[in-house]
Amino acid sequence: MGARRAPVAPSAGTPAATSTRSVTVRMTDSARGGLLLAALLILGGLAGPAMALAGYETRLTSGASQHTWPALSGDLVAYEDNRNGQTDIYLYDLRTGTEQRLTDEPCEHYWPKISGDRVVWWDNRSGEKNYDVFMYNTTTGIETRITSEPHNQENAEIFGDRIVYMDAWSGNFDVSLYDTLAGSETRITDDPADQWEPQIWGDRIVWMDNRSNPGYDPSSQYFDYYTYDLSTLTEQALTTQGWAWYGGIHGDRFVWSQWRPDGSYPGGNNEQIYLYDFPTGTETRITSDASNHWYPKVYEDRIVWEDDRNGADSNWDIYLYNVTTGAEEQVTTLPSAQWNPVVWGNRIVYEDYRDGNPQIFLYTIVTKPVPGFTSDVTTGSAPLTVVFADLTEGNVTGWLWDFGDGSTSGEENPSHTYTGTGSYTVTLTATNAAGSATVSIAGYVTVTTGVIPLPGFTQPPTDPDTDGIYEDLTGDGQLRFNDVVTFFQNMEWISANEPVQAFDLNGNGRIDFNDVVKLFQEL
Numbered sequence: 001m002g003a004r005r006a007p008v009a010p011s012a013g014t015p016a017a018t019s020t021r022s023v024t025v026r027m028t029d030s031a032r033g034g035l036l037l038a039a040l041l042i043l044g045g046l047a048g049p050a051m052a053l054a055g056y057e058t059r060l061t062s063g064a065s066q067h068t069w070p071a072l073s074g075d076l077v078a079y080e081d082n083r084n085g086q087t088d089i090y091l092y093d094l095r096t097g098t099e100q101r102l103t104d105e106p107c108e109h110y111w112p113k114i115s116g117d118r119v120v121w122w123d124n125r126s127g128e129k130n131y132d133v134f135m136y137n138t139t140t141g142i143e144t145r146i147t148s149e150p151h152n153q154e155n156a157e158i159f160g161d162r163i164v165y166m167d168a169w170s171g172n173f174d175v176s177l178y179d180t181l182a183g184s185e186t187r188i189t190d191d192p193a194d195q196w197e198p199q200i201w202g203d204r205i206v207w208m209d210n211r212s213n214p215g216y217d218p219s220s221q222y223f224d225y226y227t228y229d230l231s232t233l234t235e236q237a238l239t240t241q242g243w244a245w246y247g248g249i250h251g252d253r254f255v256w257s258q259w260r261p262d263g264s265y266p267g268g269n270n271e272q273i274y275l276y277d278f279p280t281g282t283e284t285r286i287t288s289d290a291s292n293h294w295y296p297k298v299y300e301d302r303i304v305w306e307d308d309r310n311g312a313d314s315n316w317d318i319y320l321y322n323v324t325t326g327a328e329e330q331v332t333t334l335p336s337a338q339w340n341p342v343v344w345g346n347r348i349v350y351e352d353y354r355d356g357n358p359q360i361f362l363y364t365i366v367t368k369p370v371p372g373f374t375s376d377v378t379t380g381s382a383p384l385t386v387v388f389a390d391l392t393e394g395n396v397t398g399w400l401w402d403f404g405d406g407s408t409s410g411e412e413n414p415s416h417t418y419t420g421t422g423s424y425t426v427t428l429t430a431t432n433a434a435g436s437a438t439v440s441i442a443g444y445v446t447v448t449t450g451v452i453p454l455p456g457f458t459q460p461p462t463d464p465d466t467d468g469i470y471e472d473l474t475g476d477g478q479l480r481f482n483d484v485v486t487f488f489q490n491m492e493w494i495s496a497n498e499p500v501q502a503f504d505l506n507g508n509g510r511i512d513f514n515d516v517v518k519l520f521q522e523l
Helices: 029-038 481-489 491-497 513-521
Strands: 055-059 067-073 076-081 088-093 098-101 109-115 118-123 132-137 142-145 153-159 162-167 174-179 184-187 195-201 204-209 224-229 234-237 244-250 253-258 272-277 282-285 293-299 302-307 317-322 328-330 338-344 347-352 359-365 373-375 379-381 384-390 398-402 415-418 422-432 435-448
Touching (some): 067 109, 067 338, 067 347, 076 109, 076 359, 088 109, 118 153, 162 195, 174 204, 195 244, 204 244, 224 244, 224 253, 253 293, 253 302, 272 293, 302 338, 317 338, 373 435, 384 435, 481 491, 481 513
Parallel strands (some): 153 195, 244 293, 293 338
Antiparallel strands (some): 109 118, 132 142, 153 162, 174 184, 195 204, 204 224, 224 234, 253 272, 317 328, 347 359, 373 384, 384 415, 398 422, 422 435
16 A cells, blocks of 8 residues: 655665654554654754744644644644544634544545645545545535545645545556546556655645656655646656655745755755745755754745754654744744644644644744734824724734823723824834834824914914913914903804813813903913
8 A cells, every 4th residue: 555654764785864764654543653652763963952933832632542644724724533443534623613523434534635625535435455535625514535446546635626646547656636626537647656645736736756766666765756737737857866755835835855865964864854946946955954854844935844853762843944034943842742744824733742642733823013003083182182003913912002292001902192282103012922013103193282263363373371371362472462352352252163271261161251351461
């Protein structure tokens, strides 16, 4: 059976890699569980620690069963689970925090993959050695059988309406493509060598290919990666050195793990992570330390993998590399094994062995917040009360507002009253586990007097002695007898059209003759 197998040691006469993880995945459940925990042969050196990745971890599964091979797309996580005495496919919805069993046939169901609302896997309901590919639509709740030939079809991957899988129609494994809209199958390869573990994204299919191995001996697992472009119907070799395996594709980027017997690695020959960019046709080596790096996956500019730099035998950790920033960060730090990471957006799922059997964990990456804000008003006369609303993107654990007049607040959505006139710069600093970020808007709030010219005048009243009361009603900048006369003649108009507190000289809260008398006394 052509199930997923880990690389074996090079044959005699070939420089041995410093690490081989010998795990035969598709066995009886009991044998499989034992190997998953114990079959690690690691001889790698240690490397320096990477930066710790900001974020938080959530446990998705529990219980004594084995939860393995997680797949992630959006809010959905699929994985294998043998709680029912067989390997079934389960689905966890991160939005609702609920788990759903997708399969209940009395057979073994393996290695789920997700695209959107569709989950694919392969199972042997047609016979112990006859695997077929199935698909489940999480929106409609409908299961669809994709293959039904009397030979193995397995290791399925899905993107949109297309499913690729290993197909033993010719006696060895080739790559086949199934279009769910057309209901048709296309054979992508027809070669006497084995083609393994196809993956698809858009029009690109990638797979591990054994054709460069003399004699096509699958036991040596001397694989290179090939790609096929469905838009141009062209095939291309991505690697030529052999020993390349178990990669991942997303968009225009493809990553894989490879041991290259060229003597160039510091500390010895180890499994390193490589990145291929399709638009430019360039290859980039992502890792360089003397540890082993396995099972990389990529989403946009984030690459994750499992890494043994922190200890041998049982301490594999998950690491992340950001292609844009060039920064490497350590995701997990426990003295137990974390395997098979998958990344999607700001989420990483993986197997974790901290309690002795594999569980599925989710790590949510926290990036620095992107602060922003708005308010109900930005201009008005004093005293002006402004209600601010936080619009920061990302997880926020703390806020610091500076209103520009010497006042601050730590509330998320504060209210602040400006008592003085002027133009004020408002600043918001938002904080989370990844750090702080600040946005500042100059002149965001403008507070005016609110007074307007009295009838017959073109200039608004002024406050010559800056006491907050507007004695100069004519607007010429000086207090004169004409201002008293103007006040007396316009008391009713002032009361109806001007801010009362600006002309209430005697402080009784209204405009009356006593204010005129008070103004006359100030001459």
